[in-house]
Amino acid sequence: MNAPAWNLRDRQRRERLTRAATALGPQLHGRHVATDAAVALLEAVLQPGDRVCLEGNNQKQADFLAQALTQVDAQRVHDLHMVQSVLALPEHLDVFETGIAKRLDFSFSGPQGGRLAKLVSSGGIEIGAIHTYLELFARYFIDLTPKVALVAAHAADRQGNLYTGPNTEDTPAIVEATAFSGGLVIAQVNEIVDVLPRIDIPADWVDFVIKAPRPNLVEPLFTRDPAQISEIQVLMAMMAIKGIYAEYGVQRLNHGIGFDTAAIELLLPTYGERLGLKGKICKHWALNPHPALIPAIEAGWVESIHSFGSELGMEDYIRARSDVFFTGADGSLRSNRAFCQAAGHYACDLFIGSTLQMDLQGNSSTATLGRITGFGGAPNMGADARGRRHASPPWLKAGSEARAGRPGAAGTPRGQKLVVQMVETFREHMQPAFVERLDAWTLQQQAGMALPPIMIYGEDVSHVLTEEGIANLLLCRTDEEREQAIRGVAGYTAVGLARDTRMVENLRDRGVIKRPADLGIDPRDATRNLLAARSMRDLVRASGGLYAPPKRFRNW
Amino acid sequence: MNAPAWNLRDRQRRERLTRAATALGPQLHGRHVATDAAVALLEAVLQPGDRVCLEGNNQKQADFLAQALTQVDAQRVHDLHMVQSVLALPEHLDVFETGIAKRLDFSFSGPQGGRLAKLVSSGGIEIGAIHTYLELFARYFIDLTPKVALVAAHAADRQGNLYTGPNTEDTPAIVEATAFSGGLVIAQVNEIVDVLPRIDIPADWVDFVIKAPRPNLVEPLFTRDPAQISEIQVLMAMMAIKGIYAEYGVQRLNHGIGFDTAAIELLLPTYGERLGLKGKICKHWALNPHPALIPAIEAGWVESIHSFGSELGMEDYIRARSDVFFTGADGSLRSNRAFCQAAGHYACDLFIGSTLQMDLQGNSSTATLGRITGFGGAPNMGADARGRRHASPPWLKAGSEARAGRPGAAGTPRGQKLVVQMVETFREHMQPAFVERLDAWTLQQQAGMALPPIMIYGEDVSHVLTEEGIANLLLCRTDEEREQAIRGVAGYTAVGLARDTRMVENLRDRGVIKRPADLGIDPRDATRNLLAARSMRDLVRASGGLYAPPKRFRNW
Known part of the structure; x- marks a missing residue:
């Protein structure tokens, strides 16, 4: 037997380099x-x-x-x-x-x-x-x-x-x-x-x-035109701010992509300001440079943003606001998805995102039949970071809500991440967001996967927020309570209509479910006038002309 | 009001640079x-x-x-x-x-x-x-x-x-x-x-x-002299290999620091080989370059090792085994703690480490009174990675053991990391490793911490391994079962002696507790002869003279 070779990798590397030189x-x-x-x-x-x-x-x-x-x-x-x-x-x-x-x-x-x-x-x-x-x-x-x-x-x-x-x-x-x-x-x-x-x-x-003969492609995935934000989204954003961000004192957070969270960003300098929350919430972000956050940045809400990637058109604005963003000595952004995902996992107290479907256990998925789309960063950010050991008020409060009164290992005091799923009860084409059974199960069979493609597990979700209210799953003590808490905010979907009204009212009495009225929010106040910017042009204006949206978003 | 300044950080940076130039x-x-x-x-x-x-x-x-x-x-x-x-x-x-x-x-x-x-x-x-x-x-x-x-x-x-x-x-x-x-x-x-x-x-x-006037200090923290490995540690290592690694087919793993895991490393080319496990377990590692792994590497067990840091004396060996380690084009190791911790969290199926104290919920801590030592990497590696979505046989098996028959959100199929705590029932000075109450609770009060300094939570531990046997906590269905499973391997400690013998025997019948005999291991076979290296000198020899231990370890 020959002596084993232990530097094959290096040898092959040299061979490949030689082949390239020759070719x-x-x-x-x-x-x-x-x-x-x-x-x-x-x-x-x-x-x-x-x-x-x-x-x-x-x-x-x-x-x-x-x-x-x-x-x-x-x-x-x-x-x-x-x-x-x-x-x-x-x-x-x-x-x-x-x-x-x-x-x-x-x-x-x-x-x-x-x-x-x-x-x-x-x-x-x-x-x-x-x-x-x-x-x-x-x-x-x-x-x-x-x-x-x-x-x-x-x-x-x-x-x-x-x-x-x-x-x-x-x-x-x-x-x-x-x-x-x-x-x-x-x-x-x-x-x-x-x-x-x-x-x-x-x-x-x-x-x-x-x-390359052409500049590499970069997609402006995080630009949301404020003109498309609905009043229902404004209402949900009000509930998020008052019912969750203020309630827990969330300073460090990540927002998913979409109009729901863009509405929150645009409500900070108006509704948030009115509630006296400036400096108390939303100071540190793991976030791409969302244009919708410009008004909040300009109003002095934001101390720091570390980014996974960048966003087209935000270059000059970032350069001019280098106190807030991670930039190089040259003034341009340094993003880094690996570090930002680690930050989202371990250094943020809240993740809020949307989903397409949620079941009665609170499992949610964006998988739909005939498509294999994957997960992106959501599972990492929308999972309880069980290796985390530093405390913060929102994390401790969430953990104590989840564990109070539980015996055994589950009762050992521990913090917990806030993982909020923000969904309208019906999505496009009147598809219900709440279902008895996720499409993910069928997809698992179709594609021969070991597990259904669940994006965020019910065990990790702390709150479900719809236009009907907020369900705090941390406070649920049984599977039945969790199911009724979800049904209780599922509106007119079949899942919502099948609620046990008495149990839902009891959950509301206990503060597990909160309606807008319970939060002191009058839905009639939820108008687009509350948005700090109502159009792309408003965003440009708020940036002092520094934000230069890509052509497709220049609709004025 | 003046226009807010947005490039203060950059200005202050320049001022500091100027001050340095002047000074x-x-x-x-x-x-x-x-x-x-x-x-x-x-x-x-x-x-x-x-x-x-x-x-x-x-x-x-x-x-x-x-x-x-x-x-x-x-x-x-x-x-x-x-x-x-x-x-x-x-x-x-x-x-x-x-x-x-x-x-x-x-x-x-x-x-x-x-x-x-x-x-x-x-x-x-x-x-x-x-x-x-x-x-x-x-x-x-x-x-x-x-x-x-x-x-x-x-x-x-x-x-x-x-x-x-x-x-x-x-x-x-x-x-x-x-x-x-x-x-x-x-x-x-x-x-x-x-x-x-x-x-x-x-x-x-x-x-x-x-x-600097002197080379920076580097500590050889991961060197364990095989001469100090006891026969009890050999026995425990046999149980780990046969009862856990082989049982789950663990290919990707991290070992903590210490003699317990060094014994496992040294048993792979002997006991592991005899069990026919080569190529079936322990191929990919997130690990510092442990000298104790040299015999396994030489015997062809190891495909890859990514490292948090390096280990003094291993430089030439690493250079000569560059197929296995992450090295630069210059041949020397590139370690990176951030990436290796991410790898340990998300890409490993098993973490095995030791602790000083474990309670009846399975919570463990190395915190002892009068000392604030911290956690290092253990909480990250010894936590279930709930953001993980790729499947592997050990992860699926652990997840299905933990979830089989459970209702609701806890029953949704999901994998789980194997987190093994390997402890002798008594540590130095006859201190029991199993206790009713962790010192961490007292330490929390003394130091005014928000939570007790628990290193690994019982909820995340899958197996407890002592010289008395293996307790598989994944299979426990109640707090009482978990407590008895832990007592059942806690030997002659007060915690062990207070076991409910009948319940422990029942757990053994169900395979929740496994004794050496249940694994087909005869404790008389657990001798130091099984170690692939029994001294530092053996390690050097196994490395073909490439490993050069620091002076303090040159005891021959």
Whole structure:
């Protein structure tokens, strides 16, 4: 028997680098590869079965490299195992149809969810698992380490240092896992400059840099036009602020994406101010730079925001408000999804988000039939952080509500995260948000998953907020109480109509359910006039002209 | 009213940089500060009340900067708020005695735990909170962002790029939070070189570099001399391997520090091999480079190890086994505590560690009276990761054991992490490991904490393993069962003697409690001969002479 080889990874790395040098010839200068040699580079360095991270972020896409990957010779490069946060582009699935890729581990598929489900059911793709972002990054260091990473940066210098700019997002986590495990890092950049505004990724960690013919795609996912916020959403936002944020004194929080939470952001400087809450709630955020938060920032509500990614059009505003955002010495945002998810998990007292369906146990899911969309960051942020040990008033209050009077291990004092699901009882097309059985169960069978794709488990939900009221699940002591508390805010859905009226009234007497009236909120006050900005133009104005919304949002 | 200023942070940063330039004069060249100007630098840049991260890691210490900080003029620099992972050096507490610092947020204090408790009770120190590592890092991005970071690196180049080498540990998290929030980063280095082996931290993120007069302190915390492993520990390790690792098929795991888990590591190539478990368990690790794992690595058990930090003496071995460890292109380890903690939380199926005390609810703590030691990484790794969504066989099996037959939200199918507490029933000086009441409760009162300092909550523990057997708490359905399961493995402690014998036998019949005999283990086979290495010298031999233990461990 030969002595075992222990530096195979390093040897293979050198072989791949040599193959690239040979294949590219004069199209390779130092770390720089000619734009039209992208496909040749990928064919030279990739091997069948390689684990590849193609940077598909929530916002930023390595779209040029994605396209190049679809063009490699499938005879030479096939059966790749793709590990990536987000499937956003058609190319992300094209590679499976051509056999270039075979297996997939991911977090979120959004717009490609329908096509993904079809590919899975036709056997064209093997799904390893669906993850929350930080969980997928974690596996990059354990059992899903990429052999090759295809990432996107804004600019590179001659040495190959990278400037990722405001949308740093996943790049540091991907590059660290790949570069320090004998893998290869290939970066597409929008431009090559002599001096970078700052260095986000050292050239040391990068093997190849290619200038893309077009700037990489970035999606403005967190922009919500205030004009589309309804008065029901204003009412729900009032309840969130008075019934939950003020009630618990929530200083550190994360907001999900959507109009429901945008309404909360826009009510802080008006309704929140009137309640005397400035400085008492909503000071520290784990949040993308939401334009809807501009009025609250301008009114002095916000001390700090750490961001997963950035938001198009917010660049100048961020630069001019650098006391609030995490920025580099160059003045532009440094986002970092890994750290921001850790912050959302461990340093925030409240997560509030929406869902499509919730069952009587409080389990909720955005999975719907015929689509495999994944979870994004919600499971990480919407889970009780059981490793947390530092105390804060809201966390202690939630924990003591959940544990008071319980015996045994469940009664040991412990804090708890506030996890709020904010849903109108009916969503689009009069689909009820409350159901006896989640579609996730059917989806589990269809896709052969080990568990139903539940985004947030009922065990982790503390409050359900609808236009009918707030159900505080922390105070429920039995499954029956929990079920009636949910039915009690489920409005005119079938689930809501089947409530036990007497039990619901009893829960209301005990403060488990609170109606707007119980909170001293008159629904007639819930008008759009309460919004600190009622249009995109108002947001621009509130920013002093610093916010420059993308074209599609310029509706004035 | 004046227009609010939004770039105060940046302005203050510039002012501090100017003050440093003025104070240091010719002692400042670019980013480089003369060694004897360290105190002057700190006096120039620090302001009363600043939040300061003094890099105290689990292993690596910015000891020169710690010393310099004790020497600043307390009239000028006082009431600092220290935010740091570990209090390891006397200087870390000296600054509180002199009034230079006032408030503390931390994770672990180890050897300084007794002095810390005294300082707290005399009012010489305000403790914000005790955290698990990742939780503290998370707060660096939310509400505990350092204004000044004092870090340690192995080397710097002329530009100020840093090479942190094998002990990168916390540095990237600290520097990122500080450098991108208008803070100042000061690094002590052992040497200044023309070309770094690799770049770990870009110069862009660093403001000042000082060559320390001595190399920074690094503690070999993870070295355990196999000669000190007892036969009881061998027996417990056999039970862990056969009764838990094999039973659940654990591939991805983290081991705590200590002789109990070192015994498991040393039994893999002998006992584990005999059971035919190679390739079936223990392939992927979140772990410092434990010397005790060398025989298993050499025998081909281990596919990958990602590390929080490094271990002194393992440098050459790691370099020669780069297929297994995360290393840079230079061949040396790249550790990263933030990513490794995320990996331990989200990508491992099992955490196994020891404790000093466990109560009848399964809550455990290493807190003892008169000492405030903190938690380190255990709460993060020893908590069920409720945000996790990818499935694996051990996680599904643990989850289904915990949930089978339960109604309501608690019965919704979900996986669960295996969290094993491995303790001898009596520890040193015949102190019982099982108690009716944790010292943590008294400590809570003494130190005025919001909650008792519980390291791992009973709700999160899946198995308790003692020399008497394994108690599987996942299978317990009532508080009473859980209590008897714990009593049933608590041996001759008062807690163990007070067991309900009939109920314990019933639990054994149901497989909730397993004795060695139930696992087919004959305690007479549990001899030190089973250890793949029985001395430090054996470990060196197993490594082919590549492992070079620190002097204090060279006992042959």
